[in-house]
Amino acid sequence: MIVNNTDVLTVVDLLKSIVGKFPKKEAIFDGTRRLTYEELDKQSNAIASTLKKMGIKKGDHIAVSLPNWHEFIVVIFSIFKVGGVVVPFNTRYSYTEINYILNNARVKAIFSTEEVEGNHLWESYEKIYDSTVHLEYLISVRSEKTNTISFDKMLKNGNQEEEQYVQIEPNDVAIIMYTSGTTGRPKGAMLTHSNIVKTGVMAAQFLRCTSEDVFLIPVPIFHIFGMVPGMISAIASAARIVLTQQFKAEKVLQVIEEEKVTVHHGVPTMFILELNHPNLENFDLTSLRTGIVAAAPVPSEVVRQVREKLHCEILSSYGMTEASPCLTCCSFDDDDVTRAETVGKAMPGVKLKIIDPVTGETVPQGVIGEIVAKSPGIMKGYFEMPEKTSEVLSEDGWYRTGDLGTFDEKGNLRIVGRKKDIIIRGGYNIYPREIEELFYMHEDVMEVSIVGLPDTVLGEITCAAIKLKVGARVTEKELKEFIKGKVADFKVPDIIVLVDDLPMTASGKISKLKLQEKLKKQLAYRLR
Template sequence: MSTTINNVSQLLQINSNKLSKREVIYDGYRRITYKELDEESSILAFNLIEMGVKKGDRIAICLPNWHEFVVISFAITKVGAVIVPLNINSKTELHYYLTNAEIKVAFIAKEFEKNNLWDNFHKYKQNNTLIKYLISVRFENKDSISYKELLNRKHSNEILLPKVCYNDDCVIMYTSGSTGLPKGVILTHGNLIHMCEVSIGLLDLTPEDTVLCPLPGYHIFGLHQCILVPIAAGAKIVLMEKYKPENVFQMIEKEVVTVHHAVPTMFILEINNSTLKDYNLDSLRIGITAGSKIPSNLICNIRKMLGFEVLSSYGMTETSTCLAQVRLNDSDEVKFNTMGKPVPGVRFRIIDINTRLDLGLGEIGEILVKSPGIMKGYLKMPNQTITMFTDDGWYITGDIGQIDEGGNIRITGRKKDLIIRGGYNINPTEIEDQFYTHNDILEVAVIGIDDIVLGEITCAAIRLKKGVYGKEIEFKNFIKDRLAEYKIPDKIVFLTNLPKTAVGKINKIELKNQLNNQLFKEIL
């Protein structure tokens, strides 16, 4: 992108002029061109202004991966308002999100997977005067304005769009930690634009690419890598309302998808799906995986069974996704064991967890970063924001890792995930990596369980492949020659499913809550 871009809506406008008739979105419901996306988002923007929406107002989107999600997002950026994408599975949390963000307008689906969104939003609006309008998408209700009606409204020709600048707020994305209330991460237009430029270069994206979006738009991986980046590159997006491996294969074959991003759990499900052999996936060339470390055998299986190169990427909501990424021409040693080098504009430091002093190459400590993608802060949480930065402005990731002699970033774990068993520090990722070399294991998560003697013990929760059965002693014997004795899990449990976050990552917080009481009682 050689042209100077000042706000996210210009990513679309530039390509609307150059690629007006080219298809930009297919969601299984409608095909839409760059020109149509630009025009419809402008109509929506003008009508939002007539409804009283002003620059800086916060607008919620609670929709699946529909084309309307993208139209609405660009309309909001044109108004200079702030996109607040909300998890469509939200229930009781909605009250907090809507109140904390002071939502003025909400675009909503009627329901999703038996979650009655209309009822939840309508009840909130009846008791809160701040939210002015509910806009119903793909349904109508007498107490809402329909999205279709809003697109067909005539607006005054005298309305002018406000000037939206690089450092203005663009998105507030809620992220949950292990304790406390969800935090609203404020990302600016500049944060997202810079990271779009970086990602286009790293993946060599062009208008000839078609990018699959199996990740939800209310997650930073879905919104940024699967929606904004392709549009900035002039590429096409294939939106998936709900993730299912067979639907992934169908869309790849039908739409000739070239780029497939996903979290490792999704790729595991795909290579183990019995229908994979029935589809032609030869169009795939590249993809990013993020959210958790990807085992080396999974990278090999993706190459062999899905036929493309997947690149590990390291980042988080607070950094507008990517901080480091494996490059296509990196060696397998780098691809299998690291997150690659820092992306353009990003700097890393490794410090000692206790002394906070800088460490050298190869030494393991806490990871600090500086990046143009770093968030503006947490919404209405100045104290929590301050704790995430050093006095000299470095963002504290909370991750543990090292920088090797080649400049590649190796992530060894999360500081908060560290298990302290009888005074010994145990890194769950090290144990999980060994288990993933076992052919019968589909997924595994290692967590710490409360123990009255040792403080914590290690527990491995394993999901076996379909039709496979195992005993605890078999897997302890498998692991015992691979790790020091104190790292061998004290307990191994077999589960039919591991709890997941909205984006498909294993939810260790929920897993720990699920198992803690059960196993603690057994130990007593």
């Protein structure tokens, strides 16, 4: 490791420390452009100097709505250099979502492009620009627009030499990252420079990263997974960052081979798709060393195959936006079962407890309760939502995650599910994750998600939506027989549907909310 976690740094300090030691080392490759650490520093200086001329000052909120392009990273550092706060935008946001967050966060300027994967972002931003009182500047990236400023012109006209900007403190807010908002309006988690630097350094140290590593970041940088254990951890290691704009298994496998990737983060779906690619054996993946798999359960068979076929010692990890995000991680010494059935132990500097959701008392080992955490990455709070903040964050810094789990006899954390995902069928509590993990043991199952559907007699019934592997011919009846005997009878899904695809979030998670809405309509004729 290049940076020590005992150092209290801002993100700008972090970059400068690496530029001072490795100016000519390649920092970023996004498939179109390669930048050294020195070029990243100079380009962000140029954009920062232009932002300063535009009147952007310390504390101003600047949105970035871009895919995984090198410009995204340049812009992030330029905003930090003028003391601004980055508000990352999911490029899949609809007009309604964009409008709410832009106004809620009082965004002063936004960097965006014309469209991403068919989503015409610029149209939404232009429409909002005419009606909002906060948004002053639209800045186009990789597109030239009339009556706006472009990234390229800012880069050309800006001063690439370091200027004297405002003083930034480690506890200043660096990012306001909005949560998905599955239970109401999205909430803006305020993460400080200290939050994200310390967590990024911690993750890099845990994975034993060095300047020789090459990080593949297939998850979006606008998501906390791509931002901190991805981008920040890589920079803290003086490693090289390889960005992919869109996840396609074949493209990723090709990039791993060509760029000699050593660290491969991802969600389970990504690894499953790579393992099931028909030409997998034709790629040289021997450069892979390790990576974090997170955001969903990962079957032990997948862990074993990733190790054997991808030559990658992936480690299961657990966290969330509000924790910047890492709280736990498996270790290199853990076996496949531990890596699949648990998310490991608390990472250095992290404290965890399992409490009774009602009384708040700590529960005995092995008993299911709510996971609460205290770590250097825990947010300051939700932006201008003191009531929502006080619901989850205690005065002494303990964060209530809303997740349910247990500790095993070795101290490993096992995630049972979200409090809000519990299905109550005829008075019995069902934790979807428990049954999903069993389905993943079936050789023909690629992905599965279990949700509750309304029932006038039982209150709720369970429905398993299952995507099969290519060429599989298993039936719904056979899948139901497979699960019987492995769980109590009331946990066997009432309905099993085979689907071609499951609705996904931009970060690669299965969206249970969208799935539930879809299945309610699709299965209306079968519901009581």
